[in-house]
Amino acid sequence: MAGVSESKRWFRFVVVGGGIAGVTCAEQLASQFPSDEVALLTAAPLVKTVTNFRQVSKTLEDFSVEEQPSSVLEEKYSNLKVIQSAVKGLHAKQHRVQTENGQVFHYEKLCLCTGARPKLLTQENPHVLGLRDTDSAQEFQKHLSKAKRMVVVGNGGIALELVYEVEGCEVIWAIKDKAIGNTFFDAGAAQFLIPTLEGDKPEKALPCKRTRYTTDQSTDSKQGSKLLGSALGPDWHEGISLRGTEEVSHKVHIEYKCEIKTIYSLEDFMKSPLHRQQTDLGVWPVYAHLTNGKTYGCDFIVSATGVVPNTEPFLHGNNFELAEDHGLRVNEHMQTSEPDVYAAGDVCTAGWKASALWQQMRLWTQARQMGWYAARSIQADVLGEHLELDFCFELFSHITKFFNYKVVLLGKFNAQGLGSDHELLVRCTKAQEYVKVVLSNGRMMGAILIGETDLEETFENLILNQMDLSSYGEELLNPNIDIEDYFD
Ligand code: FAD
Numbered sequence: 001m002a003g004v005s006e007s008k009r010w011f012r013f014v015v016v017g018g019g020i021a022g023v024t025c026a027e028q029l030a031s032q033f034p035s036d037e038v039a040l041l042t043a044a045p046l047v048k049t050v051t052n053f054r055q056v057s058k059t060l061e062d063f064s065v066e067e068q069p070s071s072v073l074e075e076k077y078s079n080l081k082v083i084q085s086a087v088k089g090l091h092a093k094q095h096r097v098q099t100e101n102g103q104v105f106h107y108e109k110l111c112l113c114t115g116a117r118p119k120l121l122t123q124e125n126p127h128v129l130g131l132r133d134t135d136s137a138q139e140f141q142k143h144l145s146k147a148k149r150m151v152v153v154g155n156g157g158i159a160l161e162l163v164y165e166v167e168g169c170e171v172i173w174a175i176k177d178k179a180i181g182n183t184f185f186d187a188g189a190a191q192f193l194i195p196t197l198e199g200d201k202p203e204k205a206l207p208c209k210r211t212r213y214t215t216d217q218s219t220d221s222k223q224g225s226k227l228l229g230s231a232l233g234p235d236w237h238e239g240i241s242l243r244g245t246e247e248v249s250h251k252v253h254i255e256y257k258c259e260i261k262t263i264y265s266l267e268d269f270m271k272s273p274l275h276r277q278q279t280d281l282g283v284w285p286v287y288a289h290l291t292n293g294k295t296y297g298c299d300f301i302v303s304a305t306g307v308v309p310n311t312e313p314f315l316h317g318n319n320f321e322l323a324e325d326h327g328l329r330v331n332e333h334m335q336t337s338e339p340d341v342y343a344a345g346d347v348c349t350a351g352w353k354a355s356a357l358w359q360q361m362r363l364w365t366q367a368r369q370m371g372w373y374a375a376r377s378i379q380a381d382v383l384g385e386h387l388e389l390d391f392c393f394e395l396f397s398h399i400t401k402f403f404n405y406k407v408v409l410l411g412k413f414n415a416q417g418l419g420s421d422h423e424l425l426v427r428c429t430k431a432q433e434y435v436k437v438v439l440s441n442g443r444m445m446g447a448i449l450i451g452e453t454d455l456e457e458t459f460e461n462l463i464l465n466q467m468d469l470s471s472y473g474e475e476l477l478n479p480n481i482d483i484e485d486y487f488d
Contacts, residue, residue: 169244
């Protein structure tokens with residue numbers, strides 16, 4: 001960690017946040033401007049670096065993330081200084097940031113990459129946990145190791161992973177939607193995945209079933225018949241034991257279309273009318289009363305209902321334009337509304353007119369892309385170059401794993417924003433693959449590929465080139481046709 005002397009407090013470029021966005025941005029600036037000094041100010045002792053980067057296809061990227069001491073960055077770039085201290089204030093007009101340990105840094109260009117924190121149901125209850133960084137994962141593990149039952153609230157990626165990974169603890173999963181995982185996929189895909197959650201061993205693949213139907217949102221779903229560390233990533237549960245005290249492997253009960261209405265401590269619950277109505281709920285440290293009228297006692301509650309961008313230290317005295325989700329709104333060059341202040345990753349909200357095939361989602365891949373592109377935009381600004389929006393914002397693409405299946409999401413994979421003006425093609429082989437294609441006016445707009453489908457590159461091309469596929473009809477998903485050859 002670099003010691004910063006009193007006189008050495010001007011850096012041409014200052015980046016705040018040692019997560020993927022901040023580290024990528026700082027590294028890019030340090031390599032593009034070798035004779036200028038770059039400061040990376042971060043609250044956590046470790047920084048996140050991208051390793052094993054693999055360009056899977058034109059837009060799909062796969063990589064691992066490692067937590068490393070900041071010295072690794074300083075050894076790699078002699079002009080990059082990492083300073084561990086949380087930023088507590090920004091004076092954008094004076095181009096100055098102030099850290100909690102009293103240091104003041106002046107900059108020419110600043111990039112804010114402070115990530116986001118979990119939206120907690122309540123801040124004060126020790127039985128309500130959020131998952132964000134290494135500390136919160138350890139806290140979760142500590143609670144789990146003594147638990148028989150937990151309630152999970154939320155339906156995004158973290159909740160999905162959690163209910164699948166946890167063993168030896170009953171999970172009551174409360175979701176506000178009518179299907180699991182609807183941030184990432186539709187009810188059909190949820191149906192495909194649920195048997196895995198119920199602990200069934202993968203069955204021998206049944207003959208392939210194909211369906212074609214036109215749908216709008218409602219019919220679609222019927223078909224399925226101190227939080228300043230970097231955010232954890234896809235592998236957050238690797239190397240930590242996610243086991244409760246019970247013998248069971250998976251035991252998940254899903255409560256659909258509901259949220260938590262009230263959380264009771266044991267004492268409050270005993271005094272409440274609910275206890276008088278229902279005396280057989282057992283004795284638990286905490287009780288969750290749901291909006292569907294049911295009440296569950298449990299050892300603890302995990303609140304996985306999304307994140308809030310970490311903007312607070314920067315708002316006082318400045319004039320940032322905030323988006324509806326409270327992120328710092330950035331334009332197509334990652335510039336905020338304050339001059340010379342850029343933002344990237346979970347803390348920002350894309351304010352430009354997005355391509356018809358892209359949407360922002362607070363994910364690792366986008367944090368890396370935005371961090372890189374923010375540095376590129378700063379460079380263009382400093383050098384007076386013209387810069388077009390990067391190609392990575394042309395098509396949404398994400399590769400991940402849910403319930404041990406490879407999952408690839410492309411473009412408007414859930415027909416986002418297409419209203420009823422779309423058609424779906426689905427191919428599903430139980431316990432093996434689920435393929436869904438979203439078509440609008442005969443053009444492919446998005447796809448969900450679950451399992452080893454090997455279709456990602458071909459579909460990515462079909463989405464990008466917007467070829468009229470009307471004449472191919474259902475053949476597009478015919479498992480007996482090698483689609484790659486078909487479109488060669
Ligand atoms: P962060 O990684 O949150 O980094 C923010 C940095 O800012 C940290 O270093 C922090 O210390 C620092 N900081 C904060 N406040 C201050 C301050 N005031 N002063 C100085 N420094 C500050 N994404 C996926 O793509 N796939 C997944 O499977 C996936 N799984 C996830 C599982 C979990 C449990 C969680 C929590 C997230 C997951 N994500 C996943 C999301 C992904 O981790 C984030 O989108 C991504 O890490 C955001 O990167 P970032 O650099 O913007 O922010």
